[in-house]
Amino acid sequence: MSASLDQRNNTESQQQEKHNGSNGNGVVITTATNNSRSLYSNQRLRLNPNKTHESENYEDLQLEFNSSLYSKLEQYLPPNMLSVNRDAKVQYMREILSRYLPEGERTRVQRHREYRQKIMSSYQRRHKELYTMQADTFFLPTFIHAITENTEESLRSIITEPSPGIYTFKMLQPEFCKLMLEEVLNFEKWVHEAKFKIMRPNTMNRYGAVLDDFGLEAMLDKLMDEFIRPISRVFFAEVGGSTLDSHHGFIVEYGNNRDLELGFHVDDSEVTLNVCLGEQFSGGELFFRGVRCDKHVNTESQREEVLDYSHVPGQAVLHRGRHRHGAKATTSGHRVNLLLWCRSSAFRELRKYQKDFSSWCGECQREKKERQRQSVVATKQELLRREGESMA
Numbered sequence: 001m002s003a004s005l006d007q008r009n010n011t012e013s014q015q016q017e018k019h020n021g022s023n024g025n026g027v028v029i030t031t032a033t034n035n036s037r038s039l040y041s042n043q044r045l046r047l048n049p050n051k052t053h054e055s056e057n058y059e060d061l062q063l064e065f066n067s068s069l070y071s072k073l074e075q076y077l078p079p080n081m082l083s084v085n086r087d088a089k090v091q092y093m094r095e096i097l098s099r100y101l102p103e104g105e106r107t108r109v110q111r112h113r114e115y116r117q118k119i120m121s122s123y124q125r126r127h128k129e130l131y132t133m134q135a136d137t138f139f140l141p142t143f144i145h146a147i148t149e150n151t152e153e154s155l156r157s158i159i160t161e162p163s164p165g166i167y168t169f170k171m172l173q174p175e176f177c178k179l180m181l182e183e184v185l186n187f188e189k190w191v192h193e194a195k196f197k198i199m200r201p202n203t204m205n206r207y208g209a210v211l212d213d214f215g216l217e218a219m220l221d222k223l224m225d226e227f228i229r230p231i232s233r234v235f236f237a238e239v240g241g242s243t244l245d246s247h248h249g250f251i252v253e254y255g256n257n258r259d260l261e262l263g264f265h266v267d268d269s270e271v272t273l274n275v276c277l278g279e280q281f282s283g284g285e286l287f288f289r290g291v292r293c294d295k296h297v298n299t300e301s302q303r304e305e306v307l308d309y310s311h312v313p314g315q316a317v318l319h320r321g322r323h324r325h326g327a328k329a330t331t332s333g334h335r336v337n338l339l340l341w342c343r344s345s346a347f348r349e350l351r352k353y354q355k356d357f358s359s360w361c362g363e364c365q366r367e368k369k370e371r372q373r374q375s376v377v378a379t380k381q382e383l384l385r386r387e388g389e390s391m392a
């Protein structure tokens with residue numbers, strides 16, 4: 001099949017693209033900064049961390065970078081800053097980190113921060129229990145058991161791999177799916193009644209909502225850290241599966257009066273978790289067509305790379321972000337899926353210096369094999385020629 005394909009970005013990274021001219025593959029910073037540059041601009045960090053210092057927890061704050069970065073950075077603060085209160089520490093670290101954000105990006109992040117704060121100050125949560133990770137009530141016991149054992153064998157015992165690099169497993173309790181659907185509905189109702197302008201999850205969906213924007217960021221971070229990274233470490237190590245450190249979490253919706261299908265694309269993620277929440281629907285199959293690097297994103301797919309997968313409520317699909325895919329039309333009913341695009345800043349940094357992606361790109365792999373085949377043929381011919389010469 002000949003592929004013409006979209007690089008799928010969330011609205012944030014698309015804006016980032018506009019501002020700093022990147023190709024949208026950079027790390028997407030999901031919250032905001034302030035502009036108090038002068039306050040601490042002479043301040044420095046220590047060269048070596050104070051490893052015995054116990055850092056604060058910053059998970060509850062709306063910050064420019066992942067909260068774990070602030071906890072790590074705190075160990076590098078000069079001694080006099082270690083004993084000040086949390087707000088002063090955070091202010092100090094934000095000032096240092098803001099030097100790494102270009103001006104346009106700072107403005108974007110600031111706007112997004114205000115957007116989230118507006119939501120947080122007036123949106124009334126319907127199911128508060130969804131906002132902190134409660135594994136026992138969210139997940140099926142089989143899933144929890146496999147992750148707790150944390151071996152390739154235990155993971156393989158619950159996972160099916162219908163095509164190379166596509167992993168499916170039963171994950172969510174029906175009750176969790178029900179509550180999450182109600183929460184999303186409740187949020188959308190509030191958006192509508194408050195005449196609030198909602199930011200859609202990405203450049204291709206006209207419906208759906210960003211879960212991180214209305215308070216679910218900390219819970220989804222735990223989902224990535226404690227459940228998705230252990231699986232990705234085993235199955236997606238070559239694309240940064242063990243160093244996933246940020247996410248974009250959202251809901252997509254299809255059906256009557258909504259989007260029907262989703263075009264062929266790659267995600268702005270290293271690893272994507274796609275789990276169906278329900279409800280009743282027909283159609284909506286995911287179609288996969290092989291993993292590709294930027295250079296080969298529009299190349300043909302091989303027969304063994306073709307897979308159509310039918311969603312089942314509560315069941316998850318895990319795949320590389322660069323695994324080309326799309327969703328067929330949902331022909332009746334209403335389909336809602338939860339998506340978690342997981343990213344690795346370390347992988348993205350390293351990728352800038354690499355050219356050969358044969359450990360994960362199907363086409364790089366094919367080209368490499370072809371080069372090896374040709375070299376074997378050439379060697380054989382050379383040997384035959386020499387043999388012929390010595391016989392003569």
Ligand SMILES: O=C(O)CCC(=O)C(=O)O
Nearest residue numbers: 252262267274327337339
């Ligand atoms: O509709 C689906 O299940 C696919 C969604 C998807 O691929 C995405 O949001 O990136």
Ligand SMILES: [Fe+2]
Nearest residue numbers: 008265266267
């Ligand atoms: Fe996708």
